[in-house]
Amino acid sequence: MICALGLEVAPCWSQMVAGSPGIRRLQAVDPALLRFSNAAEVPGFVPAEHFEPGRLDLLDRFAQFALVAARQAVRDSGIEFTPALRDATAVITGCCLGGQTAEDAEFEILYRQGRNRVHPLTIPRTMANAGASMLSMEFGLRGPAFTLSTACSSSSHAIGLAFQMVRSGAVELALAGGSEAPFSYGLLKAWEAMRVISTDTCRPFSRNRTGMILGEGAAVLVLEPLAAARARGARIHGEIIGFGMSSDAHHITQPSAEGAALALAAALRDAQLAPEAIGYINAHGTGTLGNDSTETRAIHQVFGAHAQRLAVSSTKSLHGHTLGAAGALEAVATVLALREGVLPPTANYTEPDPECDLDVIPNASRPLRVEHALSNSFAFGGLNAVLAFRGASA
Amino acid sequence: MPDRVADKVLAALAAVKHVPRESISLDSALADLRVDSLDTITLLFELEEYFHLVLPDDVVRSLRTVRQIVEAIERRLAAPGPAAEATSD
Numbered sequence: 001m002i003c004a005l006g007l008e009v010a011p012c013w014s015q016m017v018a019g020s021p022g023i024r025r026l027q028a029v030d031p032a033l034l035r036f037s038n039a040a041e042v043p044g045f046v047p048a049e050h051f052e053p054g055r056l057d058l059l060d061r062f063a064q065f066a067l068v069a070a071r072q073a074v075r076d077s078g079i080e081f082t083p084a085l086r087d088a089t090a091v092i093t094g095c096c097l098g099g100q101t102a103e104d105a106e107f108e109i110l111y112r113q114g115r116n117r118v119h120p121l122t123i124p125r126t127m128a129n130a131g132a133s134m135l136s137m138e139f140g141l142r143g144p145a146f147t148l149s150t151a152c153s154s155s156s157h158a159i160g161l162a163f164q165m166v167r168s169g170a171v172e173l174a175l176a177g178g179s180e181a182p183f184s185y186g187l188l189k190a191w192e193a194m195r196v197i198s199t200d201t202c203r204p205f206s207r208n209r210t211g212m213i214l215g216e217g218a219a220v221l222v223l224e225p226l227a228a229a230r231a232r233g234a235r236i237h238g239e240i241i242g243f244g245m246s247s248d249a250h251h252i253t254q255p256s257a258e259g260a261a262l263a264l265a266a267a268l269r270d271a272q273l274a275p276e277a278i279g280y281i282n283a284h285g286t287g288t289l290g291n292d293s294t295e296t297r298a299i300h301q302v303f304g305a306h307a308q309r310l311a312v313s314s315t316k317s318l319h320g321h322t323l324g325a326a327g328a329l330e331a332v333a334t335v336l337a338l339r340e341g342v343l344p345p346t347a348n349y350t351e352p353d354p355e356c357d358l359d360v361i362p363n364a365s366r367p368l369r370v371e372h373a374l375s376n377s378f379a380f381g382g383l384n385a386v387l388a389f390r391g392a393s394a
Numbered sequence: 395m396p397d398r399v400a401d402k403v404l405a406a407l408a409a410v411k412h413v414p415r416e417s418i419s420l421d422s423a424l425a426d427l428r429v430d431s432l433d434t435i436t437l438l439f440e441l442e443e444y445f446h447l448v449l450p451d452d453v454v455r456s457l458r459t460v461r462q463i464v465e466a467i468e469r470r471l472a473a474p475g476p477a478a479e480a481t482s483d
Contacts, residue, residue, distance in 0.1 A: 035448070096478050195451050210451065253432055289455070290431070 002068050002333050003217030003319040004040035004139025006115040009072065012319070013336050016344040017365045021318045023201050028183035040215030040320025041079065041183060058124055059097035059134065060099030061181035065218035065325070067138060068130035070175055075141060077222040078234055079173065080089045081139060084230050090171040091135045091145035092162045093220075094154030094178030096324030097187065099126035106185030108268035120148040125331045131179050135220070142189045143171050149324065149377035152284070154178050156327025159221060160243035160385055177328035179218030188214075195254075196288050202321070203361040204285035204314035204346050205292050215320020216389025219328035221335075238335035241372075248382025255291055255378055260284075260298035263384035267374060268302070278310055282334045282345050284320055284357045284378045285314020288358075293355040295378065313361040317347035331387055334375045338391035341369035397469070399445075400464045406440045407460060419462040439466060477478075 001008065004022025005015035007288070011393050022040050032038035047064055049057055052225070102125035106118035114166035124130060129147040135146040144165070155178025162176030182188075191197050191214060198211035229236050239259065244266025248259030249367045269273060284295055292314075300307045315333045322329055337343050369391075377385045400420060408415040410433050418427065424434070441463070447470045451479055457463050 035451075193439060195437060195438075195454060199451065251430070254430060 001072065001217070001219040001331065002042055002045070002065050003322065003325075004042060004215050005319050006018055006133070007042070007045060007068070009332065014020050016315060016333060017317050017342055019318070019345045019363055019365055021201065021245055021347045022215075023320060024124065026183070029185045033185065033194050034188055036199045038201060038213055039183065039199070040213055040322070042216055050320035058064045058121060060102040060130065061216070062095060062097070062099055062101075062179045062218075063125075063130040063134050064219065065181060065216065066093060066177070066179035067134055067175060069179065069218035070135045070220040073175065073220040073222050075178070076235070079222060081141075085172060086140050087142045089141045090143045090165055090174040090176075091132050091141055091161055092174060092176045093129070093131040093147045094158035094160040094324045094327060095128045095131055095136065095149060096146050096151050096154050096180055096183055098128035099130060100182055100184040102189050104186050107186070110322060113260045124146070133287065135175055139175075139189075141175070151324055151381055152321070152322035152323055152380035152384040153383050153385040154386055155219070156331070156375065156377035156385035157245070157330060157383075159240070159331055160245065160387055161225075162223050163240045163243050166225060172224065172228070174223040175220055176223055177218065177220035178325045180323045180325040181216045181217060182214055198287060201349060202287040202317045203348040204283065204287045204317050205353060205356040205358065206349045207290065207294070209287045209292065209352040210268065211288050212316065212321040215309050215322040215356070216325070217322050217329060218325050219302055221330045221331065238338050238392050239390045240387060241390045242267045242273070242388030244268070244270055244386045244388075246384045248384070250382050252382070253380050254262075254275055255294040256293045256382060257297035258303060260376070261301040261321075262296060262383050263378075263386045264298060264302040264374065264376070267386035267388045269278075271372070273372055273388065276306050278303070278306075278318075278374055279368070279373045280334070280373040281310060281312045282330045282337070282375040283312050283314045283372065283377050284376040285316055285346065285354070287314070287316065291378065293353070295376065296356045296358055299358060307358065310359070311343050311361050311366065311370070312358045313344055313346040315344050317349070318344070327375065327385065327387070330375045330377070331389075332388050334373050334387075338370065338373055339387055341391040342367050345371070402444060403460060403464050403467065405440065406437055406457050410437045410440070418460060420459075420462045420464065422458070424458055442479070445471065447471065
């Protein structure tokens with residue numbers, strides 16, 4: 001895991017528990033050129049400390065993040081790849097945008113500098129599947145490898161599909177997650193024009209919320225059957241027990257409570273859980289007016305009276321909205337919440353909103369051991385993915 | 395100036411919604427015209443480009459009628475600050 005909260009899982013989790021957001025003044029682009037000035041960038045990331053110069057030539061920032069996160073995950077898993085296991089391991093990454101940094105730099109050469117050629121490695125740097133390809137090459141993994149792009153649900157879809165493939169026996173192991181590095185001038189202008197970026201900070205579920213804060217980073221999980229993990233004595237952080245997907249079939253950007261509710265219900269059904277079994281939901285919680293009230297309605301629709309009893313928080317208030325990486329970062333946050341018995345807060349919360357009448361764990365994390373949790377991802381385009389988790393000790 | 399702003403807003407909104415300009419009045423509610431969030435940002439993009447101004451997001455979020463758009467632009471044009479000259483097209 002790498003994000004605005006830190007370069008490793010431990011510092012990221014500490015910052016989450018402390019409720020200390022990684023939202024700062026934008027560095028990658030001059031904020032004077034934009035209508036917003038704050039972002040959740042990865043602090044102190046020095047690519048040369050992670051990659052040889054020859055390797056870096058091929059890697060956009062989003063692929064660098066994917067590799068850094070995957071190395072951490074594989075190291076932590078203690079997995080030893082045999083030739084047979086390498087051939088039976090899948091790599092599924094989520095990515096919304098591909099190599100924006102490289103693309104913007106090369107197009108600037110064409111359009112602004114007036115030159116008529118770009119760097120010959122522009123395509124391998126920018127292709128959205130670079131993360132999956134680089135992971136498969138890094139570890140010599142020759143099973144199925146591909147990238148899903150479903151906007152802000154990308155890495156939840158990636159993890160969910162990897163979960164299904166491991167559960168079905170289609171593969172023995174999977175590396176699944178996602179990465180994003182969206183801080184290019186052209187893309188930030190496009191987000192500015194959408195009028196969904198806060199000029200202040202990200203305040204999910206707060207009445208005075210004014211939009212999202214963009215973030216960057218990556219997270220990768222190592223997935224294997226529970227029995228296999230136990231047999232090899234692995235340190236098991238948590239268990240994925242269900243996955244639900246749906247499509248709004250409604251509007252290209254406005255969310256639908258009905259679509260989100262379908263995905264929530266599908267995840268519960270797949271996990272064979274009653275709504276009352278869920279103690280915590282890591283919400284999509286972007287901090288936009290539209291998402292947070294719609295997500296609240298969806299939770300009420302599916303959970304009924306239990307919606308007032310379960311805890312909900314948006315860690316996007318801490319690590320920003322990392323788009324194609326969001327589902328993976330939030331899956332890690334959810335697993336750690338179950339493992340540690342601490343629910344991360346919704347930071348920057350100042351004012352209750354009657355349209356978001358949930359227990360949103362305002363500002364301070366909550367020591368509370370829950371047995372089951374969900375992680376929501378509801379993307380532009382109406383593409384919804386919900387993962388269901390159980391703590392490792394359950 | 396006010397008539398010119400109103401004329402431009404009505405024309406731009408008619409173009410965004412692909413409806414006859416005569417079907418829209420200053421008192422039309424944006425919701426009644428089925429102006430959704432994407433229509434709004436597209437309309438405001440056109441108007442900001444034309445009038446060379448910027449309407450803050452919180453102002454845009456408060457707009458409910460065509461007249462409120464016109465008034466928001468007029469207020470911005472009257473305010474001291476960067477360029478407030480319309481383009482000639």
